[in-house]
Amino acid sequence: MTGTQPGTEPGARQRVVIVGGGFAGHSAARSLSARVGDAVEIVLVNPTDYFLYLPLLPEVAAGVLDPRRVTVSLSATLPGVRLVLGEVDSVDLARRRIGWADPEGGRGELGYDRLVLAAGSVNKLLPIPGIAEHAHGFRGIPEALYLRDHITRQVELASTSQDPREREARCTFVVVGAGYTGTEVAAQGPLLTDALVRNRPELHGQRMRWMLLDTAPRVLPDLDERLSRTADRVLRERGVEVRTGESVEEAGRECVRLTNGEEVPTRTLVWCVGVRPDPLVEEVGLPTQKGRLCVDAQLTVPDHPDVFACGDAAAVPDLTRPGEVTAMTAQHAVRQGRLAGNNVAASLGFGTPRRYRHHHLGFVVELGGRHAAANPLHVPLSGLPAKAVTRGYHLVSMPGNRTRTAADWLLEAVLPRQTVQLGLVRAPNVPLETASPELAGSSGKPHS
Numbered sequence: 001m002t003g004t005q006p007g008t009e010p011g012a013r014q015r016v017v018i019v020g021g022g023f024a025g026h027s028a029a030r031s032l033s034a035r036v037g038d039a040v041e042i043v044l045v046n047p048t049d050y051f052l053y054l055p056l057l058p059e060v061a062a063g064v065l066d067p068r069r070v071t072v073s074l075s076a077t078l079p080g081v082r083l084v085l086g087e088v089d090s091v092d093l094a095r096r097r098i099g100w101a102d103p104e105g106g107r108g109e110l111g112y113d114r115l116v117l118a119a120g121s122v123n124k125l126l127p128i129p130g131i132a133e134h135a136h137g138f139r140g141i142p143e144a145l146y147l148r149d150h151i152t153r154q155v156e157l158a159s160t161s162q163d164p165r166e167r168e169a170r171c172t173f174v175v176v177g178a179g180y181t182g183t184e185v186a187a188q189g190p191l192l193t194d195a196l197v198r199n200r201p202e203l204h205g206q207r208m209r210w211m212l213l214d215t216a217p218r219v220l221p222d223l224d225e226r227l228s229r230t231a232d233r234v235l236r237e238r239g240v241e242v243r244t245g246e247s248v249e250e251a252g253r254e255c256v257r258l259t260n261g262e263e264v265p266t267r268t269l270v271w272c273v274g275v276r277p278d279p280l281v282e283e284v285g286l287p288t289q290k291g292r293l294c295v296d297a298q299l300t301v302p303d304h305p306d307v308f309a310c311g312d313a314a315a316v317p318d319l320t321r322p323g324e325v326t327a328m329t330a331q332h333a334v335r336q337g338r339l340a341g342n343n344v345a346a347s348l349g350f351g352t353p354r355r356y357r358h359h360h361l362g363f364v365v366e367l368g369g370r371h372a373a374a375n376p377l378h379v380p381l382s383g384l385p386a387k388a389v390t391r392g393y394h395l396v397s398m399p400g401n402r403t404r405t406a407a408d409w410l411l412e413a414v415l416p417r418q419t420v421q422l423g424l425v426r427a428p429n430v431p432l433e434t435a436s437p438e439l440a441g442s443s444g445k446p447h448s
Contacts, residue, residue, distance in 0.1 A: 013041045016344055017098060017112040019088045019280070021046030021074050023054075023333035024311025024340070025118035026399065029081045031341025035350050038080065043110060045084045045100055048438050049074055052141065053398050055330060055366070056405070058181065061144040061151075062188035062368065063195070063419065064412045065405065071141060072400040084108065087436060088119070091284045093304060103439075114306050114344050117284070117293060118337060121275035121312035121328060122435050130251030132433045135271040138181050142440035145422075146430045147270065151189070152421040154267055155196040159203050169265035171208050174256055175272060176248055178214035179222065180365065182272030183231050186212040187367040190238040195417040211241045211264065218244055220373075222327070223363055226380040230373035231365055271432055275328060277313050279435045289315035289325060297355035299340045308344055310336035319357045331360060334397075364390040 016032060018025050021044055029044050036042075050071040059065040074083050086100030086108055099109045123137035136150075137143055151173065158170035173193070175186045193208040212219065212235060219235065219242060220228040235242050243258075248269070250257045255265050277291045286301055287294045292315035293301060299316065301307040310316065311333035315325040326332045335358050346353040364374040364386070372390040374381045381389060391409065395402045429440045 013039065014113040014348055015041040015043060015111065016114040016116065016348075017110055018042065018044045018116040018118060019091075019098065020118035020120050020278075020311070020313070021048070021051055021083075022118065022120040022311065023051075023330045024120070024313075024337035025116070026051045026074070026078070027334045027337025028116050028118055028308075028310060028340040028344070029078050030399075031338045032344055033078065033080050033341075035342065035345035036348065039350075040345075040348060042081045043084055043112075044074060044078065044081050045086050045088050045098065045110070046074065047085070047087045047103070047436055049083060049085060051077065051399060052438065053394075053401075054139075055180075055397075056394060057138065057141075057144045058184040058188045059366065059368075060141070061138070061147045061185065062192045063148055063417050064188070064368075065408050067141050067145060069401050069405045069408055070398075072398065077399045084110070087439075088280060089283070091115070091117075091280070093284070093286075093307065096306065112306075114308070114347060116340050116344060117281070117307065117309040117313050118311045118333075118340070119278035119280045119313045120333075121277055122279070122437060123271065123432055124274040124276045125433060126273060128248060128250065130256075131248070131269075131271065132431070134251045134253055135176070135269040135432050136427070136430055137271050137432045137434075137437055138185060139275070139437035140430075141438065142425045143430045143437055146425040146427065147185075148192075149421040149423060149425065150268060150427075151192060152196060152419060155193060155200070155203065155208075156421070158206070159200045165265065167203075167206065168209075169254060170267050171203070171206055172211070172264060172266040173209065173268040173270070174211045174213065174248070174264060174266050175270045176213045177272035177274065178212055178216060178219040178242070178244070179272065179274065180220070182212060182214070182270070183219050183235070184366055184368075185270055185272060186210055186240050187231070187235055187238065187371070190240060191368050192417070192419075196419050199419070208239075209241070210239065211243060213243045213247050213258070214245075215247050215259075216244060220365065223365075224375055224378075224380065227363065227365060227373040227375060230380075230382040230386075231367060234367045234371045234373075275312065281313050292325070297357075298343050298353050299336060299356060300343070305347065308340045310340040316356055319355065320359060326356075326358070330397075331363075332358065364393050366390050366394075 090099035372386040374386040
């Protein structure tokens with residue numbers, strides 16, 4: 001047992017508990033700490049001891065970045081914030097307490113004066129036969145490491161196979177979902193397989209088939225059409241089969257059937273269809289909208305002035321689009337987390353609360369090699385200018401590891417890509433149906 005800790009005693013420092021150390025939770029902790037200093041006890045509860053910079057995860061899977069580059073120490077970047085390792089699975093609003101399971105199966109409880117729910121999101125499932133059993137998501141380091149090893153292994157096994165049909169299947173890679181993640185995975189994939197084939201003469205002339213499927217009419221359907229056109233062009237130039245208006249109807253161990261009836265032999269199905277709020281949101285028992293906790297423009301949960309929510313877990317009113325809620329993006333999560341920290345501090349007597357209003361300044365999409373798509377200040381860019389903007393944006397946005405990340409990019413530009421599989425994560429350790437994609441070997445709480 002990790003023990004049960006009492007709530008705040010009279011005369012003691014007030015305690016703020018933040019659930020989740022992703023974009024929203026990390027920003028909330030940093031913002032709050034800067035405003036209250038040592039006057040308030042801040043506790044961050046997270047399943048891992050690092051903040052994961054998700055936008056660069058496709059580069060980890062492609063072998064461009066070391067996984068440690070995109071994992072930033074929470075303790076190092078949040079001085080004065082107490083980190084508790086655990087997955088929160090209960091929230092008692094009446095008693096103002098949370099409960100969690102620690103990495104070794106123990107239990108812990110903690111009282112709070114203010115609670116910030118920033119639990120983030122998990123893989124989104126659809127009721128398609130075989131998806132949960134044979135597809136793999138892309139929300140955590142274990143999944144990225146698994147995908148890199150899996151792709152490498154398929155190419156290696158294909159090089160020794162004497163069966164043309166087996167070789168073709170192992171050299172076919174299907175990505176479902178043409179949003180940010182799916183597009184970037186599909187763009188990075190051919191670069192990785194090209195590097196893998198380069199030193200395997202048995203596969204010279206063998207097609208490395210990459211497919212990107214989405215029911216939407218274009219890739220990156222939620223972004224500016226000019227960014228979509230740039231990404232589509234780069235994908236097709238690399239030989240990726242971009243199939244819009246199509247998806248997977250059924251998945252098997254060695255084949256997938258598409259919605260148009262076509263059967264595609266493959267051993268690789270990457271699921272990037274989207275995300276849904278962490279299952280903890282449902283268990284809190286508060287009103288939700290599209291599965292996200294309802295909050296007001298100050299990120300406070302109605303009728304619970306001591307509870308705040310932000311990021312993917314919260315349905316934050318979009319004041320720039322009346323009647324809508326903000327999208328589930330890192331850009332919103334960071335800014336909402338910052339505001340949550342400010343407003344929690346204000347509720348404790350430090351400063352003034354504000355409402356959330358954000359006009360985005362553009363988006364960036366990393367496409368691997370020398371290619372990217374970006375529209376800073378709504379100016380569309382492609383090629384090397386977009387690449388410079390994209391990498392500059394990521395370096396500025398990362399809370400740490402900037403120099404090491406830049407060094408990896410430099411080495412990748414001048415040295416051959418490393419192409420080995422380490423076998424650290426196997427398929428059973430990264431189930432698609434999990435509430436904890438950041439934890440290898442844990443199925444977490446299953447989706448309903």
